[in-house]
Amino acid sequence: MTAKNAPPTPPPTGVQAGVVVKFEADRGFGFIRPDSARGAVNQDIFVHVRNVEGRRTLHPGQRVRFTVARTSRGLTALNVQAGSVLNIPYLKFLLIGIGSALVLLFGLAFALDRPGSLALWIGMWAVALSMATFGLYGWDKARAGATGTRVPELVLHLLAALGGTPGAFLGMCTFRHKVSDRRFQAIFWLIVAAQVGVLAWWLLSL
Numbered sequence: 001m002t003a004k005n006a007p008p009t010p011p012p013t014g015v016q017a018g019v020v021v022k023f024e025a026d027r028g029f030g031f032i033r034p035d036s037a038r039g040a041v042n043q044d045i046f047v048h049v050r051n052v053e054g055r056r057t058l059h060p061g062q063r064v065r066f067t068v069a070r071t072s073r074g075l076t077a078l079n080v081q082a083g084s085v086l087n088i089p090y091l092k093f094l095l096i097g098i099g100s101a102l103v104l105l106f107g108l109a110f111a112l113d114r115p116g117s118l119a120l121w122i123g124m125w126a127v128a129l130s131m132a133t134f135g136l137y138g139w140d141k142a143r144a145g146a147t148g149t150r151v152p153e154l155v156l157h158l159l160a161a162l163g164g165t166p167g168a169f170l171g172m173c174t175f176r177h178k179v180s181d182r183r184f185q186a187i188f189w190l191i192v193a194a195q196v197g198v199l200a201w202w203l204l205s206l
Helices: 089-111 118-143 153-175 182-205
Strands: 016-024 029-034 045-048 063-071 074-082
Touching: 016 045, 045 063, 089 118, 089 153, 118 153, 153 182
Parallel strands: 045 074
Antiparallel strands: 016 029, 016 063, 029 045, 063 074
């Protein structure tokens, strides 16, 4: 029997563990990367929401347990048990970003002897959050194309929207990260435009 006509490799048996790498909630399907894959993209397993207990929507980065069967779509995850959403990277990196910014903010406030100006507090927050955002861009760039947890794009955009756009811009330029992603760039510059509009309205209302 030639390699071309060889039967397909049987699916792994027993309960498997892995992490959701992609899930389109509006279409109800995505892909799970089993722990045994050791980061290999070509071993991702198809998952449909009908095979998830309670038909719960999955999220990228969420831990899951499942069994595997071979279907017309290839290897498919069945009997999927979703882990807690509190363990997904969204919350983890958002807390890291905001927590780091708060520590830096209090450090700046102490250095400036607790300034009383609201404008100065806003400026210090922008500086602190920008520094934290810049660091997360560097972390995510280092993880791009390698194994390890990535920073979700939603978190990067949220940190920019909360005042970290200077740090996000410097991170993109310094690390050459996300610069060719048109969708990411479009959202980022919409955030910048909205912030400029709010700042102009605030200055005109003074």
